[in-house]
Amino acid sequence: MSDPRNVIIIGGGPAGLTAAIYASRAQLQPLVIAGTIPGGQLMLTSHVENFPGFDEPILGPELMERWRKQAMRYGAEFLDEDATAISATERPFTVTAAGTPYAARAIIVATGASAKWLGLPNEQKFMGKGVHTCAQCDGFAYKNKEVVVVGGGDTAMEETLTLAKIASHITILHRRGEFRASKIMADRVLQHPNIRVLWNTVVEDVLGDTRVTGVRARNTETHESIELTTSALFVAIGYAPNTGFLRDQLALRPNGYLEVQQHTRTSVEGIFAAGDVEDAHYRQAVTAAAGGCMAAIDAERWLATQEN
Ligand SMILES: Cc1cc2nc3c(=O)[nH]c(=O)nc-3n(C[C@H](O)[C@H](O)[C@H](O)COP(=O)(O)OP(=O)(O)OC[C@H]3O[C@@H](n4cnc5c(N)ncnc54)[C@H](O)[C@@H]3O)c2cc1C
Structure with missing residues (x-):
């Protein structure tokens, strides 16, 4: 040596x-x-x-x-x-x-x-072009726009509350029927007027041409597929x-x-x-x-x- x-x-x-x-x-x-x-x-x-x-x-x-x-x-x-x-x-x-x-x-x-990723077919293609993992870093670009957050832990709650000061509306997609986050953080999110949660919902892919324009998701209970229009997907799963x-x-x-x-x-x-x-x-x-x-x-x- x-x-x-x-x-x-x-x-x-x-x-x-x-x-x-x-x-x-x-x-x-x-x-x-x-x-x-x-x-x-x-x-x-x-x-x-x-x-x-x-x-x-x-x-x-x-x-x-x-x-x-x-x-x-x-x-x-x-x-x-x-x-x-x-x-x-x-x-x-x-x-x-x-x-x-x-x-x-x-x-x-x-x-x-x-950062942990979801492994969606188009996730890496849109990285930095609407797919993000850091609201503090990239949230500012979505002033008064609608964005989607994926996750249910404290990371997702923090990211969502950061975005709530910037974006007009936020939809959280969470694969379970309740958050895993601490109660205090979850309550802050659930009480916020500009945040809605779609429970039991998994993201299937990111949609768009050169930038994100939407996400396709599926309800795990009803198996119904939905498309949401959004400028960004913040992956906040830790x-x-x-x-x-x-x-x-x-x-x-x-x-x-x-x-x-x-x-x-x-x-x-x-x-x-x-x-x-x-x-x-x-x-x-x-x-x-x-x-x-x-x-x-x-x-x-x-x-x-x-x-x-
Ligand atoms: C998409 C994205 C956008 C971001 N935007 C911003 C922003 O705008 N502003 C901001 O302040 N922060 C931003 N961040 C956060 C910021 O990048 C991190 O906080 C910062 O890079 C952390 O620096 P670090 O040196 O601790 O770790 P890292 O940046 O993670 O660097 C660690 C390095 O160690 C190397 N490494 C890992 N394992 C080993 C090993 N076994 N042997 C040798 N090397 C190894 C890795 O290859 C890497 O080069 C962003 C993060 C992401 C993911």
Whole structure:
């Protein structure tokens, strides 16, 4: 195995790239194991309108390309592979990617989360063109329009209430006869005058030509098929954190997200976490970036204590 790196950053989205900028500027010569789909979730979107510092909307892939170049400018090295395992029981730690083990004095995990999709025939075709997973990010485009939300958990309630401030009417399609969400969130939705719920209803496909114009759904009790006219379908059936490869090495919360204490520290000293992989609450590029900054500073300070 090669000499240990000061820090290996796993993940090449907003959190990982920000950690890379801070770690490389701190002369830690980080290796970023950026994943086989580098850039993270913003690669899936078109215009990002809420990232500070851009007075005009910027395309998600362009933002991520510039972000990565910024990290490379200060010396961060990249490997566009998935980490398949880490060993956190001995120091230096080991991160394995593409069958090769890499030793590291410190690790920052920034592997993000993946939105769950319905698997509809036209879902991916309309992604960003009326099919969305983030009301906070994309809801603004549907001011005074009618939109559809799918889901019945807390994510769906949050997305719906965010959209209720923007859209004219919202229809929630839920496959069961009651919400799984907490009662307080569900009540807020059910009492809202501009929100209606179609219970026991599953979406069968998204309709449209170049953009979404409707959805086709089916009532699971009557088997009746319906078509709803809508400008957008917000898929709000939850997120899955990308923590599978860490399971037996770092403590996870019951929902699968990484457990952190004291800002960015994981259950193992010397291993830090940032972004959506540990944050199921905010899930924004700017909060992930902030987490990446914090994790790099925490790693730098922790490494300094190890040298004394
Ligand atoms: C369609 C869409 C639109 C959005 N629009 C906005 C918006 O307009 N504004 C906003 O603020 N937020 C937006 N978000 C949310 C934002 O993208 C996320 O909050 C943010 O990207 C989280 O950053 P992250 O670095 O924590 O994780 P991610 O962006 O998920 O990046 C994680 C990275 O880790 C990599 N990875 C995963 N597993 C491994 C592994 N085993 N080994 C190595 N690498 C791995 C992934 O390939 C990915 O590159 C949007 C999200 C989506 C899905």
